[in-house]
Amino acid sequence: MRLPERGLEYPRYTNMKVTEKDVANVADLANLELTADERGVLLRDLNSILEYIDRLNQLDTTHVPPMSEGHAKAAGYTSAGREDILEGLRKSLPHAVALQNAPDSDGTFFKVPKVIER
Amino acid sequence: MDLNALTIDGARSAVQAREITATSLAEAFYSKIEKDDPQIGAYLTLSKERALAQAARMDSLAAKGEPLPPLGGVPVGIKDVMVTHGVRTTAGSKILGNYIPPYDCTAVTRMEDAGAVLLGKLNCDEFAMGSSNENSAWHPVHNPRDLSRVPGGSSGGSAAAVAANMAVATLGSDTGGSIRQPASFCGVVGLMPTYGRVSRYGLIAFASSLDRIGPLTNTVKDGATVLRTIAGRDPMDSTSADVPVPDYVAELEKPVRGLRLGVAREYFGEGLDPEVRKSVEAAIQKLAKLGCEIIPVSLPHTEYAIPTYYIVATAEASSNLARFDGVRYGYRAGDARTLSEMYRRSRDQGFGAEVKRRIMLGTYALSAGYYEAYYLKAQKVRTLLVRDFDEAFKKVDAIVTPTSPTAAFRLGEKVDDPLSMYLADIFTVTADLAGIPGISVPCGNTKENLPVGLQILGKHFDEAMILRVAHAYEQAS
Numbered sequence: 001m002r003l004p005e006r007g008l009e010y011p012r013y014t015n016m017k018v019t020e021k022d023v024a025n026v027a028d029l030a031n032l033e034l035t036a037d038e039r040g041v042l043l044r045d046l047n048s049i050l051e052y053i054d055r056l057n058q059l060d061t062t063h064v065p066p067m068s069e070g071h072a073k074a075a076g077y078t079s080a081g082r083e084d085i086l087e088g089l090r091k092s093l094p095h096a097v098a099l100q101n102a103p104d105s106d107g108t109f110f111k112v113p114k115v116i117e118r
Numbered sequence: 119m120d121l122n123a124l125t126i127d128g129a130r131s132a133v134q135a136r137e138i139t140a141t142s143l144a145e146a147f148y149s150k151i152e153k154d155d156p157q158i159g160a161y162l163t164l165s166k167e168r169a170l171a172q173a174a175r176m177d178s179l180a181a182k183g184e185p186l187p188p189l190g191g192v193p194v195g196i197k198d199v200m201v202t203h204g205v206r207t208t209a210g211s212k213i214l215g216n217y218i219p220p221y222d223c224t225a226v227t228r229m230e231d232a233g234a235v236l237l238g239k240l241n242c243d244e245f246a247m248g249s250s251n252e253n254s255a256w257h258p259v260h261n262p263r264d265l266s267r268v269p270g271g272s273s274g275g276s277a278a279a280v281a282a283n284m285a286v287a288t289l290g291s292d293t294g295g296s297i298r299q300p301a302s303f304c305g306v307v308g309l310m311p312t313y314g315r316v317s318r319y320g321l322i323a324f325a326s327s328l329d330r331i332g333p334l335t336n337t338v339k340d341g342a343t344v345l346r347t348i349a350g351r352d353p354m355d356s357t358s359a360d361v362p363v364p365d366y367v368a369e370l371e372k373p374v375r376g377l378r379l380g381v382a383r384e385y386f387g388e389g390l391d392p393e394v395r396k397s398v399e400a401a402i403q404k405l406a407k408l409g410c411e412i413i414p415v416s417l418p419h420t421e422y423a424i425p426t427y428y429i430v431a432t433a434e435a436s437s438n439l440a441r442f443d444g445v446r447y448g449y450r451a452g453d454a455r456t457l458s459e460m461y462r463r464s465r466d467q468g469f470g471a472e473v474k475r476r477i478m479l480g481t482y483a484l485s486a487g488y489y490e491a492y493y494l495k496a497q498k499v500r501t502l503l504v505r506d507f508d509e510a511f512k513k514v515d516a517i518v519t520p521t522s523p524t525a526a527f528r529l530g531e532k533v534d535d536p537l538s539m540y541l542a543d544i545f546t547v548t549a550d551l552a553g554i555p556g557i558s559v560p561c562g563n564t565k566e567n568l569p570v571g572l573q574i575l576g577k578h579f580d581e582a583m584i585l586r587v588a589h590a591y592e593q594a595s
Contacts, residue, residue: 018482030436030481031443032474033462041471042478045536049479052537053425056495059502066497067504082353089353097220101447110445115457 018046121146122283126192126340129286130233133180133191140173140180140191144235147193151237151284158282159259160275162198164238165205169193172235188343190233195285197276198239199246200226200331201320205236209322210244210254210272213442213449213468223320224355225289225331225348232347237285241275244470245439246291246324248272249299249542252533253472260529261304263568267526270300270542276334277304287335287344291321293328294427295522295546298558301334302521302571305560307588308334309341312579313553314359316345317352325434326357328427328550338559338589342366345581361579369582374590375409377583380514384420385545391524397570398520401561401591405518408590415510415517419502420548424540426503427547429483429496436480442468475536504552511577516587519545521558521571545573555581559588561595 023043027034034042082089092098095108104111121143124132133140148166155161176191196202199209201219208214222230230236243253251259251274259274261267262282269278273290277300280288290297292310301308309332316331323329333344346367351360381402386395406412444450444464451463469477483492510517523544532539549556554575561572572591576584 026478026482030477031461031465033466045475046479056422056425056499059499061498064498064501066494067500093220101217103444103450112445112457113454113460
């Protein structure tokens, strides 16, 4: 796994959006552990990218609706639902097939390490 | 007959007429791959058994004198983000290094039902995140036109395989330009259909409101043939549209005289390489000579497309990639004592740097207190981008632009600078965000003999129009 050894010479920010604490919180939310080196690189990259993204605030979007399912509306069709079918469109995978890619299983269940907290 | 240089129709008719067998054709492609791919790196996994079984079926149809289906005996490759039953599918990631899918992607099923011979799975940026193919966890892809350069990304293997005649046609996926930009860098045709045109069942999800599957081919007609094969409603994908699929191949022959083509100045500003500009302007002149009317249009929100994209795409990716946790499939870290440790270490060790960067950015954008400032804001700006196109398409039938601001850059040139890499997609992301179709068709070369791509954008579900314009240009050049 390669991380850039050296990043851009980013300007020093007067008010950094993302702090070291934010990086730790977000890593927690994203189920990532990250090394100290990775955290450092991400702190710099996230600030740089978010600063660039800030240009969206030049636009007044107070009265603009968000695009959601917007493709469908734009194109004049609606992504249709379907009839409820007893077994679904396709039968569920047989047990053995569903478990064939499992890192660990007992033949009936997926096995995981002990759940202590969380 | 140069077996490796055949078009779809050429290959199919040769097998139909029994001038060659589908089996010997597949073997010719495997020999070519064995000889040339060590230098290029387009393939990750070969599916020889499956290919030869399909080739034998086509040969037996031909032997009986029965008509072959439209892709009968045609050797194809599939980007490794589309799952293939029994054939390793990694999405270019270590986290799926040993993943053997238990089912097929609909687009793959439709290709094989139409007679295509599936040679193998093609290299790509990890989870399709990248513009140079350098984010593949396995190995980079080298541009067949100049091995020191990138093939573009994320469908770099799909573009390189077609350019190097290691497949007649391939499937790629496009989220921010991942079909069109590599097509442009490698000198082939790449088509991104309208959002909803092609089922995504079995496509490993990156950003669900953007992801699309489409073909990369050596000719526009081949692209039309593949699209006709894979397009159309699929009950397994509720976002696939129930919109009639025209005969794209028949539509190619309609005249282009009198068509109105828009040229947006926002695509010809600062940052556009002068040689790329020259080639694209010459192509527009050629289209004018063919009788098209060239009309200036404005797409004023273009400059906001990249920041919008990097919010929408990363936010959706952070959610889609939460499924990779080492429980049901994929990589599991061996040293974890608790479930929580197992999740974290499996993801830490399984994902590459760019994937983690995007998961972090997307998670941040969706985290408490930031949703309105980022994701909601980006979705509103997206509406403005759609309105830009709606306005323009009141005046024109299609819009012509450069596909990429530069020709292929050197391997390693941008790997340390994520933002500069993101800007490689500046002319392609707009169509992804707006849901409209786009095609890249080769339009000349730079002085260093690197290909340049002409991008043609169309209205929703009007792939027939952009294919027609691309075909007319290709035939005239």
